[in-house]
Amino acid sequence: MADSQELRKAGLKATLPRIKVLEVLERSKLHHMGAEDVYKILLNAGEDIGLATVYRVLTQFEGARLVTRSNFEGGHSVYELNHGNHHDHILCVKCGKVDEFVDDVIEKRQRDIAAKAGYILTDHSLNIYGVCADCQSAAEQAQSIL
Amino acid sequence: MADSQELRKAGLKATLPRIKVLEVLERSKLHHMGAEDVYKILLNAGEDIGLATVYRVLTQFEGARLVTRSNFEGGHSVYELNHGNHHDHILCVKCGKVDEFVDDVIEKRQRDIAAKAGYILTDHSLNIYGVCADCQSAAEQAQSIL
DNA sequence: ATTTTAGATGAAAAAGATTCTCATTATCAT
DNA sequence: ATGATAATGAGAATCTTTTTCATCTAAAAT
Numbered sequence: 001m002a003d004s005q006e007l008r009k010a011g012l013k014a015t016l017p018r019i020k021v022l023e024v025l026e027r028s029k030l031h032h033m034g035a036e037d038v039y040k041i042l043l044n045a046g047e048d049i050g051l052a053t054v055y056r057v058l059t060q061f062e063g064a065r066l067v068t069r070s071n072f073e074g075g076h077s078v079y080e081l082n083h084g085n086h087h088d089h090i091l092c093v094k095c096g097k098v099d100e101f102v103d104d105v106i107e108k109r110q111r112d113i114a115a116k117a118g119y120i121l122t123d124h125s126l127n128i129y130g131v132c133a134d135c136q137s138a139a140e141q142a143q144s145i146l
Numbered sequence: 147m148a149d150s151q152e153l154r155k156a157g158l159k160a161t162l163p164r165i166k167v168l169e170v171l172e173r174s175k176l177h178h179m180g181a182e183d184v185y186k187i188l189l190n191a192g193e194d195i196g197l198a199t200v201y202r203v204l205t206q207f208e209g210a211r212l213v214t215r216s217n218f219e220g221g222h223s224v225y226e227l228n229h230g231n232h233h234d235h236i237l238c239v240k241c242g243k244v245d246e247f248v249d250d251v252i253e254k255r256q257r258d259i260a261a262k263a264g265y266i267l268t269d270h271s272l273n274i275y276g277v278c279a280d281c282q283s284a285a286e287q288a289q290s291i292l
Numbered sequence: 293a294t295t296t297t298a299g300a301t302g303a304a305a306a307a308g309a310t311t312c313t314c315a316t317t318a319t320c321a322t
Numbered sequence: 323a324t325g326a327t328a329a330t331g332a333g334a335a336t337c338t339t340t341t342t343c344a345t346c347t348a349a350a351a352t
Contacts, residue, residue: 013319014327033159035310050331055310057329073217075309075338101235101259106252110274113247117236119276125219126272128256130265159348161300181339196302201339203300222338 010064016051021057025067025081032070032078032089032098072127088125092132094139099132156210163195167203171213171227178216178224178235178244218273234271238278245278 003022004014012018024041025033039054058079061067067079070089078098086107087100108128114121131139149168150160158164170187171179185200204225207213213225216235224244232253233246252272260267277285 007253013328014318019329036308048331050333052311052332053330059311068197071219073269075217077309090260090265092265093268095205099263099264103255103259106255108250109252110272113249114236114274114276117245117247118279118282119236119238119274120282121274121276122239123219124273125275126256127270128260128265128267129269129271130260130267136264136266159299161348163301182337193303196304198303198340199301205340 006066010061010066012060012064017053018057018060020045020047020049021054021061022066025079031100032074032080034078038079069126070127073129088127090128090130092135093129094131094135097132097134152212156212158210163199164203164206166191166195167192167200167207168212171225173222177246180222180224180228184225184283215290216271216273219275234273236274236276238281239275240277240281240284243280 003019003026007014020042021038024038028041030037035051035055035058038058039049041050042049042054056117058067058069060067062079065082068082069077071077072089072091082117085102087102088106089098090101091098092101110124110126111121114124147164149172153160153164153168153245164189166185170184174187176183181197181201181204185195185197185205188195188200204213204215208215208225211228214228215223215225217223218235218237233248234252236247237244237246256270256272257267
């Protein structure tokens with residue numbers, strides 16, 4: 001099956017846990033999932049895969065560039081399939097929803113800043129935190145009830 | 147003494163642990179310190195202040211806007227005195243050095259992006275990771291030896 | 293100056309996320 | 323099929339941070 005191929009192409013043995021984790025990442029409607037999320041889905045699906053393995057697999061996937069890891073405030077990280085398109089995140093502090101965005105101007109200025117500071121840029125992370133539209137209207141609802 | 151005043155002005159009782167933590171933040175040459183760093187300095191200074199208290203105090207300081215907390219990759223956070231000037235961080239993945247920068251263009255685009263996505267912006271964090279000039283030349287040194 | 297009282301502290305336990313250990317098992321090349 | 327190599331599961335370990343709770347202290351009241 002296709003996932004096995006993809007794993008081997010990435011230089012990883014096509015083991016059951018890896019295939020299953022990859023399936024979860026591909027099939028879930030959530031684009032951003034924590035290790036625990038993946039683990040729970042596998043549990044509910046009746047798979048017998050340990051949490052430690054999920055962590056290991058996700059870390060390997062990251063190394064193999066299959067997924068990208070993002071670290072958010074509060075020591076909470078999520079993984080997402082790497083579709084080649086770099087992007088940053090904007091997330092809701094109420095409901096945890098994660099949206100993506102790209103801004104070429106920001107990207108360029110970051111490179112300039114790194115160069116000016118004498119750094120060889122290896123990575124960057126830009127996260128914007130806020131209250132999403134849904135949670136704003138939910139808050140209004142609550143207001144009107146009180 | 148001045149620190150007591152500052153604490154009361156911030157709405158916090160001027161207790162010994164708070165004063166000591168504030169002193170450490172003011173006197174250390176490192177501008178960015180983790181809770182553990184502060185704790186160790188206090189230990190070495192012979193102060194009898196628990197790690198839990200350091201965490202509590204730093205969290206309170208953050209709430210009182212005396213310090214700002216930044217979360218870096220790998221679940222590692224640092225605190226720094228809040229001098230009113232917002233800035234982002236660029237840090238060296240080799241030596242851990244942290245530099246600061248501000249870019250008005252980036253700041254503005256972030257606000258625009260949040261607005262366009264329908265979010266009420268509450269916070270943002272931009273961290274650039276790279277290899278600093280010092281570590282680059284250190285790497286060259288190592289090269290020439292081999 | 294002494295008492296009062298709300299709030300703060302220290303020590304240890306708990307929690308949460310992630311990594312490590314190691315005996316067992318599965319994968320892939322042969 | 324089979325063996326060498328690498329991966330897995332379960333639980334222990336680690337690391338950072340938070341919580342609990344009995345004790346203590348800063349600041350207000352007397």
